[in-house]
Amino acid sequence: MRKHAVVVGGCMMAMILTGLFPQSLIAAPLPFPDxxxxxxxxxxxxxxxxxxxxxxxxxxxxxxxKDTVNRAEFLKLVFRSRGNPEPVSGECFSDVPEDAWFAPFVCAAKRRGIIKGYDVGSRTLFKPEQPIVFAEAVKMAVLAYGSEIAEGSGEQWYKPYVADLDRQNILASSSYVPWEPISRERAADLIARFVRHNEDRVIPNHSPGCGKAPAKAFTTLTVGGRERSYLLSAPAHFSSETPSSLIVAFHGRTNSNEQVRKYFGLDRAAEDYYIAYPAAIANDAGTSFSWSDPGDPSYELRDIAFFDAIVEELGKSYCIDMDRIFVAGHSLGAWFSNSVACARGGVIRASATVGGSTTMKGCTGPTAAMIINNPKDQSSPHAAAETMRDIRGAANACGGTSKPVDPTSLSCAEYQGCPENPVVWCPHTIDTGRNGSKYPHLWPDDAGKAIVEFFDGL
Incomplete structure (x- = not known):
């Protein structure tokens, strides 16, 4: 286990990050029951x-x-977050009647140069009921909050607005696909980030623990009425002012978190990361583990809440870069990592898995991915891993062509057309363990180092 040094009463001492008492997590507020x-x-x-x-x-x-937001609804949210606009006099677009509920917001946006509308024949339309996509929402929010940005040209017109969000650490461009419709919760999150950045002087991608003295995180939490635990490795060097990346690494059906911590090799390769190793729930006989309960809906697997709780607890205790949260896993842990990454698309920066698939039919947003699987693997059929590759490629808007990339030992290739969220596919042929036995489902010796290098490159 990696350790870090802390000063206590003027003396240096080594501290292993473990919680002494279980904590009943005070969850983020639930503003609406759904x-x-x-x-x-x-x-x-x-x-x-x-x-x-x-x-x-x-x-x-x-x-x-999860419902999408239309153009009129988004402008209402923008202006309500800044104070209501002045009354309307006259029509500002052919499809915006003066007495429409959204007219004050749309017309104010036009007067301030936030929107221009669509020229259709002799008319200029706003298309209020059309679902708004991320590129449009980002532009409206950036201009509404006072940035003077020169629009790009052609199909890349939105790039300067995206770059402005990246520059201010308001929203990472890797967290969304520009032409993807924005949901109500993500629209609210986008505007809240602007408000907190401009009014509260908060850096949105810095966790609440940034700028504070590190507080020892609880590694035993009560989630869903159950006491859960995880192991934690801290970076060799960390600061309360500079956010660190976080990896949450999931074990499989038969190996514990203590066992995978030893063979994943992440602690050795990722010295500048916090790494959490959650413990799944064991069956009554203690012979196997699970990350979900029978009958759980795909996007509501039991331990997605456990993942959320770990990130929330570590984010409050330490300075975490909320744009650099990663997941990794092997076997059943790979299945769960893929599932979490799909359910938390746009939140998780990247997933990296060995010998696993998913039961998801699609993902809620983009996430970079490295998928490592042996075609001879019988425990996790290769076709299932290929399905995961294709689901992730679609969510990230990747093309169908790929080119070889390192490490060559894992036969990796990166799909083209999605540089913000690359998908690296590694159908390796390593099937011999250190003891000489044949086991295509194994975790290759190079995997830990390759995964961290993939994360580092994002």
Whole structure:
């Protein structure tokens, strides 16, 4: 286990990061009952805007977080977060009646140069009911909050607005696909990031632990009424001012978190990362582990909440770069890593898996991925890993061509057309363990180093 030194009463001492007492996690606020399974950061953003009076739910008391947002609704959210605009006099677009509920927001946006509309024949339309995509939402938010940006040309017109968000650490360009419709929870998160950055002087991608003296994180948490634990390795060097990356590494059905910590090789390769090794729930006989309960819906697997709780706890205790959260896993842990990355697309920066697939049919957003699988693997059929590769490629808007990349020992190739969120496919042929036995489902010796180098390159 890696250790770090802390000063106590003027003396240096080595401290292994373990929690002494279980903590009943104080979860992020639940602003609406249908946000129970949403990423805790989205819940916090919605609660923040709700408290400011900038956002509300539907008459049924729900928020419908996964529903898409149309252009009119998004502009309302933008202006409500900054104060309501002045009344409208006259029509500003052919399809925006003066008495429409959204007219004040749309017309104010036009007056301020935030929107231009679409020229259709002799008319200029706003298309208020058209779902808004990330590129449009980013442009509207950037201009509404005062940045003077010269628009790009052609199909890359949105690039300067995206670059401005990256520059200010408001929202990483890797967390969304520009032409993907934005959901209600992500729209709220985008605007909350702007408000907190401009009004509260908060750096959105820095966790709450940044700028504070490190507080020893609890490594035993109560999640869903169950006591859960994880092992934690700290970076060799860390600072409360400079955020560190985080890897959450999941073990398989038959190996414990203590065992995979030894053979993954991540501690040796990722000296500048926090690495959490959660413990899955064992069966009554203690012979196998699981990350979900029978019948769990794909996007609501039991231990997605455990993953969220670990990230939340570490983010409060240490300075974590919330744009650099990674997952890794082997076998059943690979299946769960892929599943978490799909359910938390746009939150997890990248996943890296060996010998695993997923039961997901699609992903909620982009996440870079390295998928390592032996075609002879019978424990995790190669066709299932290929399906995961294709699901991730579609979510990341990758093309169908690939080119060889390192490490050659794992026969890796990177798919083209998605440089922000690359998909690296590694159908390796290593099937002999250190003891000489044939086992295509093994974790290759090069895998840990290759995974960290992949993460480092993002």
């Amino acid at each position: 946000m129970e399974h949403s990423w805790y950061g989205y819940r916090e953003s919605v609660a923040y805007l709700q408290k400011k009076g900038s956002i509300s739910g539907y008459p049924d008391g729900l928020f419908h977080p």
